[in-house]
Amino acid sequence: MSRAPVISTGTGDADAAGDAPAGLGALRERLREAAEAFAGPGDAVPEILTGMVEDVDRALAEELEIFPVCHHSPASALAMARRLAEKRPRVIYLELPEDLAPLLDELRNCQLPVALQAFATEVDGFPTDWAPLSVVAPLTEASAEYQAIAYALDTPGVELVLVDRSADHVLQWRERGNAPDAEPSEAGEPSGTARAAEAGEVPDEAALHGDALGIGVGRLRPGFAELEAFLLHHGKVRHWSEWWDQYVERPLAGADYPTYRQVMVMIGSLFRRLRPERRSRLAVDEDRERYMWTRIREHLAASGADPAECLHVCGAFHAASRVEQFGLASRAEPFPIPPRTATAWRYGLIPSSNSAIEAQFGLAPGAVSLAAATWSRTLTGERLTPFRLTNQRPGSKGKGRQPARRAAGAPAASGGPGPDRLTPFLDRPPVPHALDEDELRGWCVDLVRLARRNGYAASTADAIAVFETSVLLAGMRGRARPTAYDFEDAAVTCVEKDTVPGKRDVRRLCAMLLGGDRIGTVGYDALPPLARDVLDRLAPLGLNLTTRSQQRALLDLANHPELRPCSDVLWMLRRLLGDVVRPVMGDRTLGERSIQESWDLALGREQRALVQLGYEGVTVEQVLERRLRRAVRQPNATAATALEAVEEALLYLGPGRLVDDLGARAVALLAAERTVDDAPRVLRRIRRLLGYYRTTEAGPPDWAKIFVTTGYAHYCTLLPSAFTDEAVGARQVGAMLGFLFGLEGFAVSLGCDRTQLELAVRQSHPSEPDRTALLWAAEHRLDLLPLPGLRERCAALLANPLVVPAFPRYVSGFVQALDPVPTLTPFVVEQLSRAFARLPEAVLLPWLPRLIMTLREEAAELLPLLVREAGRTFPGTLAGVDGLVPPWEERPAAAPPAPPTAGPAAELLAHHPATTDALAALLGAAGEWAPAQGQAPAPGPAADLVAQHPATAEALAALLTPG
Incomplete structure (x- = not known):
């Protein structure tokens, strides 16, 4: 009793309770003594x-x-x-x-x-x-x-x-x-x-x-x-x-x-x-x-x-x-019940x-x-x-219920204190239950049968072992009759052994055998209005959506357009309930609708989720609208969040006032942002939305136009600081440039000034390699840095041994620039090829892993552009690689061509010199010539051109003089 000081003993309660009735007084005295x-x-x-x-x-x-x-x-x-x-x-x-x-x-x-x-x-x-x-x-x-x-x-x-x-x-x-x-x-x-x-x-x-x-x-x-x-x-x-x-x-x-x-x-x-x-x-x-x-x-x-x-x-x-x-x-004051929140x-x-x-x-x-x-x-x-x-009685049809009858030998009792029943109850030892061998034997046989169905290698010998072990455990625990817990322990020992072949272990099988895991259901009339509305609207599918098994719904929307409302409801439930409804086939994106869909529905098994959804509104459209409006009003909401809400509203609810409200909220959030962390998400979503609106008859709405102009000015203002801010990554800067260059034409048509972007680029002075490469790409896009100058800078980087280890980050920046400046794709392939060709193995081999990891972490989604460009640039066979002359390398000077021989081509050119003269003038090699009838053209730039490329003239002659 050393722990008595930490126990609530209830001292003083005897006085409050008053004297005990005579019925329990003897027991109290016995316990005290x-x-x-x-x-x-x-x-x-x-x-x-x-x-x-x-x-x-x-x-x-x-x-x-x-x-x-x-x-x-x-x-x-x-x-x-x-x-x-x-x-x-x-x-x-x-x-x-x-x-x-x-x-x-x-x-x-x-x-x-x-x-x-x-x-x-x-x-x-x-x-x-x-x-x-x-x-x-x-x-x-x-x-x-x-x-x-x-x-x-x-x-x-x-x-x-x-x-x-x-x-x-x-x-x-x-x-x-x-x-x-x-x-x-x-x-x-x-x-x-x-x-x-x-x-x-x-x-x-x-x-x-x-x-x-x-x-x-x-x-x-x-x-x-x-x-x-x-x-x-x-x-x-x-x-x-x-x-x-x-x-x-x-x-x-x-x-x-x-x-x-x-x-x-x-x-x-x-x-x-x-x-x-x-x-x-x-x-x-x-x-x-x-x-x-x-x-x-x-x-x-x-x-x-x-x-x-x-x-x-x-x-x-x-x-x-x-x-x-x-x-x-009691005469105590009533308890002051606090108000609810x-x-x-x-x-x-x-x-x-x-x-x-x-x-x-x-x-x-x-x-x-x-x-x-x-x-x-x-x-x-x-x-x-x-x-x-009434409705829960087996076989009940609303008949009157018979009152509960008392058990035999259990006399009616009043609610008063009554005689002392505790003393005989506590004095009497537990009455041992007679061993019901038939019931226990039935448990053992049924368990072995159930275990076989679930992959266990159980046999009749295991049933006998479970029976004998149950009796043994009950005897060790002082019980005459094995309880369900004794049976369960014996079953685990004799049947499960060391492995579980399936999803259910033996304890789970025992629970299924002895009573099962009964699962309740909420009837249609007890469901909230939203849940009933969902079941009513999905009724055309012809499925029993209240069963706990998963249902497969097949929707042929091309031949049965009346099922499209069911498809709309399912897509909204997918957005609100997740995997409770899961599309197997079919998709829903902006501007596209599936002609066939297949769904796995678990509305009966996940009834709790559907009921709790009903607490939020009367229809799924109302709940979805409330959630979208609430999402864009959260304290941590961003412009990207609002654009996502706009896209979901278009997908599930269609155009309307909700879309305009969410779009206006996106404009306000973008103008209030002081960071560019969400610039990639903003760029991706506004591109998708503008692409969708361009396919519609009305075109982009007013909020989208305001968003583009606001974003153009906003990102131009933040661009110089983003280039130098250490907390801003190259991906965010690349997304800003993608917004500015990708939507530049649309923004300028709406009244934006391109000079603002040029000033922002000129004011940017990054120090990090990846952002420096992005700045060079932006200058090239604005015609401030021609391609030869860009080549010279990259060549200087590769020539400097101190800069070579950081060259992967320059490459990463150029890869990030492929989104805003896609014309640089051949240049990036060129620079990588030059690096592989010029760097010695002692430098290249340690350098390659870092290059690969840098590109994978910072520009993984843009690498396919480089791979496609490399596929167009390099031959597909090993033999072609040996004789490859890259397009960026200087070609050797061609041998002077032999003078063209007289023939139909020469005669054609002699009679029609204007075409050749115009072509020569375009190539910067204009000259005069006066060939005689039936003679070859006089030497000169035009004659040289014809001599170097006779195939063109021959083909033209063949077309003009068939046969």
Whole structure:
């Protein structure tokens, strides 16, 4: 008991609770005497044990009957079904967020398990990095809260009141309760299953809740790690779910109501008292209890309901509450409920699954599935009819429901304190279950069959081994009958061995065998308007989009143009939901539409994403428009972001006012930018948009013209500083030049002055090699640096040994310049060829890797231009390389041609000298000649030209004198 000082002992609570009734007084004295004999009179153990009895007395003596539960517990659900059938309460106060109440009636249109959800995309009053906000409360049929909901909704005259904090308060108090040493509590547990599913750590079904905070009614788990480890060790179990099933669920499944209540309150009191002193979490839990009791008293005062006809369903942890507002007899001031934030919450139902609930609340894999199997087995064995909503009853056509019947031997009980049921329950050892060999044998046979289907080399011998090992493990753990957990451990040992041949391991197969991962669905009528609209608009595809299997949709848009609206919806869903709808064939770009498309649709499997999309609007067009407008209004929005939004608006929504608004926003963002980091994206997108608009009848709109003129002036102003700024890369400078030179004609036609660009280039004085090369390319483009001068500068670079190591960066700059100055492509090939030819191997070999890496990192997208130009320049065969004379090399002087012989060509030229004279004049070799009839032309430039190129004259003569 050395840890007693860090335990919340609840000193002083006995006075608040009053004297215990005679029923539990004997138990309290026995526990006090035993604790003092064991630990001594000065220890905290007597206070803890007697305080537990006092908590039980206090909860059971309350005028308003308190029903303690544990979430997703079959024992709690069974006790709830029995109690509701016996008591028939008129008002049920349920521990669920009060703002989820309007969703409850929609449960009729769903197949459990589902989760009630509160969702907010835009936060106001919370940290912005928390967005989007999501709070879920999952429900299964084998849960006490669902039994209460089904009873209240299908029983006339019964009122169901949710009294827990709203989703907004859950998030407000989460910030308070998230102290560094506070573990997740039942108030709201964040789920990391979505990220874990993406990493392959859990199946996709376990990620149905995403990263939502989970709200559970009655989470019972020790908050003291040492206590949980102690219970697991001495209970000979591996995890908490197995301990709870073995020592609480099974003993309470057939217990009467007073025993159930006293045991559950005692467990809640134990876990409440044996917990570290963490003030932040304790304050959140106690404020939650004050909140619920304040709402209960407010409703009783407003409705005038009789507390004897009411039932308060809450977690066993809260049933042992010691706050001053506890109970209707309390005279404490009402709890001041803080106002909600300005966050706009949306509410709906999303599909859930057993594995999602297990991952949300830290339960063992398969625990909820096993609980569902226990629930079904107990209902059958005790002939109980649970409460179900009308549309969820098997085979129900709206008929009246039969009330739940009590189990045999379970007499009706009142809600008062009742006799002492704790003492016999604690004195009685666990009743061993008879070994059901037939059931266990069936498990083993079915597992081997399932394992074979999933690639395991399992045999009948493995089934026998699993059976014998299950019995052996149960005996080692002090159990007469093997439990599902014993069977699971034996199956892993005997069947899985050392490898997993497929996607499913043996534990997953056991979960499928013993109950399966039941996955809920939200019915059409319970979906938000947007989701219903999507399903209606995709109905012409003729597919069942609510099934969880992936559907393949084939759209022949050429022969069936009526399917084009379906294609439009699918492309918008692709933009909004990602891979929920995935195109297999077909594309959508500006100015182009596919004539055939193929899609993989997973709308049924990803129903949660479609539901949450419905919280943002009524139609997908409205949601897409809102998202585009919001994207360009973000603080970090840039001109490139706005141009992307313009392109998406044209693709999915068509031209209109939205496009003009987004374009005007792009102009404003471009004018306000003080950096050129996004210049490549701006250039790429404005080129694509202008190319699209040039194919339309109206041409570029006004905003596009203003964008070009604004960009021209903007980049001219920033060009000198960009050349010298170390934070600006060559790619950005090249993109600026690409904008200025590529759109120069359009900009000048709109009134821009080319002199502004010339001045900007003249004022630029870079020092880095790549940007120097870009400046030379810009000067060449503006006719400020002719090509011979550019060759001389590059030759000087290669001749300087100190500059040769930096020559790859010059080449990189020239490659970046191919976008704004594409005519330099032959020159860049020439310079690379000269470098390879002139540099010695001792310099070239270490130099090549750096050149390759530089080009790959800084100009990878422009290298194909160089490759194509090199392919045109150099021969394609090895033999041609040996005799290659590059076009930039000087050709040797040609031998003087022999005088042309007389013939038809000479006669033709003699009779028509004007053509030859004009050609000679164009070549700068004009002269006079006067050939005689039938004689060769006199020597001169024209005659020399004809003599050097006789083929031209011969061809011309052949055309003019056929035959």
